[in-house]
Amino acid sequence: MLAARRALTRRRAALAALVPVLVLASCASDPAESASTTPRDGGTLVYATGDAEPSCLDPHVGGNYPQALISTHVLEPLVGRDADGEILPWLATAWEVSPDALTWDFTLADDVAFTDGTPFDAEAVKVNVAHLQDPATGSSTGYLALAKVAEVEVVDATHARFHLSEPDSALLESLSQQWTAIQSPAGIARGTEANCAAPVGTGPFVVESWTPQQQVDLVRNDDYTTVAPEAEHAGPAYLDRIVWRFIPDAATRYAALQSGEVHVIDNPQPDAVASAQAGGDITDIDAPRPGSVNRIELNSGQAPFDDVRVREAFIRAADVDPGIETLYAGTVTRSYSPLSSSEPLATSDDSLFGTDTDAANALLDAAGWTARDGDGYRTKDGARLTLRFPVSTNQSVAAEQSLFEQIQANARSVGFEVVITPLDLSGWYGALAADEYEIVSAPYTKVGPDVLRILYHSDGIIPAPSGYFANHAKITDPALDDALDRAAATTDPAERAALYAQAQQTVLEGFYLLPLYDQQNHFLSRGTTGIRTLHTVSTPTFLDTRLAS
Amino acid sequence: MNILRWGLGRVGAAALVAWVVTTVVFFALRIAGGDPTEAILGGPGSQAGEEAVAQARADYGLDKPLVVQYLVQMQRIVTLQLGDSYARKTPVAELVGAQLGSTMLLAVCALVLAWVIALTLATVATRAHGLAGRAVAATIQAGEVVATVVPHFWLGAVLILVFSSSLGWFPATSVGAAPAGLVLPVVTLAIPTAGFLGQVMRDGLAEAAASPFATTARARGASESRILWRHSLRHAALPAISLSGWSFGSLLSGAVVVESLFGRPGMGRLLLDATNARDVPVVVAVVLVVAVAYTVVMTVADGVERLVDPRPRGSARATDRPENRPTDSGTGSGARSSTDAPAEQSPRTEKAIV
DSSP, X not given: OHHHHHHHHHHHHHHXXXXXXXXXXXXXXXXXXXXXXXXESXXXXXXXXXXXXXXXXXXXXXXXXXXXXXXXXXXXXXXXXXXXXXXXXXXXXXXXEOTTSOEEEEEEOSSOBOTTSOBOOHHHHHHHHHHHHOGGGOBSHHHHHTTTEEEEEEEETTEEEEEESSOOTTHHHHHTSGGGOBOOHHHHHTOHHHHHHSOOOSSSEEEEEEETTTEEEEEEOTXXXXXXXXXXXXXXXXXXXXXXXXXXXXXXXXXXXHTTSOSEEESOOHHHHHHHHTOSSEEEEEOOOSSBOEEEEEOTTSTTTTSHHHHHHHHHHHOOHHHHHHHTTTOOOBOOXXXXXXXXXXXXXXXXXXXXXXXXXXXXXXXXXXXXXXTSOEEETTEEOEEEEEEETTTSXXXXXXXXXXXXXHHHTTTXXXXXXXXXXXXXXXXXXXXXXXXEEOOOOOSSTTHHHHHHSGGGGSOOTTSOOSOTTOOOOHHHHHHHHHHHHOOOHHHHHHHHHHHHHHHHHTTOXXXXXXXXXXXXXXXXEOOEEOTXXXXXXXXXXXXXX | OHHHHHHHHHHHHHHHHHHHHHHHHHHXXXXXXXXXXXXXXXXXTOOOOHHHHHHHHHHTTTTSOHHHHHHHHHHHHHTTOOOBOTTTOSBHHHHHHHHHHHHHHHHHHHHHXXXXXXXXXHHHHHHOXXXXXXXXXXXXXXXXXXXXXXXXXXXXXXXXXXXXXXXXXXXXXXXXXXXXXXXXXXXHHHHHHHHXXXXXXXXXXXXXXXXXXXXXXXXXXXXXXXXXXXXXXXXXXXXXXXXXXXXXXXXXXXXXXXXXXTTOOSHHHHHHHHHHHTOHHHHHHHHHHHHHHHHHHHHHHHHHHHHHOOSOOSTTHHHHSOOOOTTTTTTOHHHHHHHHHHHHHOHHHHHHHO
């Protein structure tokens, strides 16, 4: 009896203790302990990334965004880019193209060394291009970007000459990407395993160690001499170290930012972005990735989307605006372009994407999808109007997956059956390679409008040996191919802009894709100053960053 | 002789389990779609050139028929040469070895905490009497049921929100053996197991308190505390011990979620990443290690059960082993009769317990 009473008392005490806890939990974080904003030199910045942990830190191997994020601190490319798309000097200080556009002469910075002591020179550039083009490296992104480079000639220590197999107006943009950044030839010579563990560059930080699944430790390069584009100061970085942690769960990353365990997080959830944008001690950096927007592509290579009327009907019925507004808590802007808003040559046409279910129904009737089955879906010759929609749960965040479910419901109202299949990344690529889709959302990051050629040129239907192909819309349009080919070959910026505008209008008017919004790339920071993102691949650089004391 | 046969039986069972799970996993990975070659060439969606793909397939034997690949994989397991990771190009044994300690620490801490919580609650619930006592017992019972079914990801998210974001008592992320970081993941992992073990123990304690040996002890003048600590707990612990082996398996699978949630390195995350990338050698190795760990813990649990169980070891034993299963506990009389049986049937047993 006594024991019971004691137990009950303890129970009550426990419950009483729980009440303030729950009350506290229910209100949002209190910025009471907001740090002072006086910046100081030195210190360790902790960055928590939600992107997949790379299997290799050398961005020449494969070539994905997580690699670009880390390598931004370690490796530097030949050129940079500003917000207007203007190419800026970096490791290359000047360049000149021959009249036939087949020879590019680069002048290189002459006082820069890799962090292993190897001098940066024309030989290093030659070794890097060879490394990217060597099948044993297993490069995808950098390999494709430099596909038109036949050879690099070492003129002298500070002059490298690129010989091209055909003109490439995207060469400088390709060379501005982290996936073609320059590494120490001595570092590359150590072999894949060593170079994957700690690539050696000229950047403001050096890879000290990598503890898989946990973190990469970066230390400052005290001998940093590069003049980096848009840098706010010359010489080494202010921070002593960067700890780059892998924390896959978005809510945990945000909690770690709020509790001060980390200073910067990427891939935040929309509500966290909205609350940062509303003010407080957390700062939001919105840096849309370059290249394509997030969009839904319609497979025009097979029925039913081989009929433009059916494609338009789907786009008129999808009605994505309300979903985008609510699911992303007002933090994203609807796009009507195939290209990212960070691409100066992007063109938009919102007149093609208005919701109109009456028009959609009329288009489907005209296309012969007139009958309805027991479930209310349209049919034609006994076949249901079904759209298979494989969704990559690694690439599409929760809000985007919810948006796809809304599209599914909206499309149903005019008689489409949308079958959403959530898949992991490998399974998803497998489904695309097997052509088992009618609609798909597949982001593609590349600096510059040349991404249009990769995504919509008919060459992009031919699969790579792994089965991958980039032209998911399966567009085969000779006029479009011609415009894209000429845009890639011209040396006249005005002609290039006009051709890419024409190409964008063609794919939009053909209802091959439903643009949604920029590839969301937000960084939330707390207790730091001087974080900026590159205008190339939109990764943050901490060269000018200081911690608040 | 008996112990030798028992040991051989255990090793045989472990080998069988290891063979079955690695075989299932090997083929399941290949059926799931996606191409392991891409793991070698920088990850899914690789656009590596023809030459690179051919070279990778040849280097890793992926150009051979699937059956041959399977036999090679089995040969690697038998000879304990687990090969290299497709994605990392480093030895699989190194990768798994680096993460084994972290996950085992997490799972063992969670199992210990689950036992402490379960024992405490079961004792309190059993010793509670009267109207208020019944209310306490009912609350504990309900709490245990809720704890058993609550998913790790939800529980972990709530704990992070309360104790990290709001109160700031514990970090939201966890690395290695740092005690502060270990608290929330261990609690997250332990609570569902504690609820489950608690139900089993509470049942056992209630039965023991009402059983003839307790009556005999009371008649001899033993205090309720003595009966509880010396006799009833021993009786009640048996099914819980035997279920701890099973629980450990569920703790290891729970670690996949908990490690990802708390950003904690470990085998669970290694498994998740390797599965996403179709890194076959790593997936097979992790599953193999988990299967072996599970079998070891089952064997230890079985051994401990034999030590704690005061009943004589004879041929009859096999039939009166407690056969509690989560669904049986607290509901069916079938589970009770099996644990009650020895005490009722054999005066010698009763004497041994008392």
